[in-house]
Amino acid sequence: MEPKSKVGHPTFLSKFIPNPKERKNIIFYLALSSCLAAAGILLITANQEVLMGMDEESYKEFLKQFGSIARIIYFVVLSIFPIFLLLKWKGLKGIKWKDIEIKPLVQFAGKLLRKWHVPLALLATAGVVLHAILAIIRDFHWDFTNITGIFSSITLFFLVIMGFKRFKRKDRTWHLKLAITFTIFFMIHASF
DSSP states (O other): OOOOOOOOOOOTGGGTOOOHHHHHHHHHHHHHHHHHHHHHHHHHHHTHHHHHHSOHHHHHHHHHHHHHHHHHHHHHHHTHHHHHHHHHOGGGGGOEETTEEHHHHHHHHHHHHHHHHHHHHHHHHHHHHHHHHHHHHSSOOOSHHHHHHHHHHHHHHHHHHHHHHHTTTSSHHHHHHHHHHHHHHHHHHHHO
16 A cells, blocks of 8 residues: 655645745735735724714724825835845945944845735735725715725735736736836825
């Protein structure tokens, strides 16, 4: 009798994320972010009467909190691009501040950002989902702010998809281009 090999069936994400440890982490954070978004949606649904009874200014401030938190998290997530660009720069090796060499600090920041890039991006995306739902359920108007919010959300959807494809080194430039586009859209959205 031959022992059975432990060859599992490939999962959907195994096509995009070949490293099993990374895949397990991403599945965990994707599930966590989905649960947070679902819990938020349930709370919004359960408290819809209270939300609809709020005066308009209080409701707008409440709605903006989700967008502001997501924006702060996205800036942390986006900081991976300039950090990695800085690490590629040859001149970084000799730069010191007082007696401290800068390159090891930048390398540490790069490792930290690489580890938390996807989990924080997924968490902020859950916040954007709640922000969008709150914006839509009460007094939605086709104005400049909401249209740029819709463009930001559509870009974010494709950015997340390209983020998964980036793990196989495919469409790496698309992930960066979409990240820049998303940043422009959400900064315009947040400014008006």
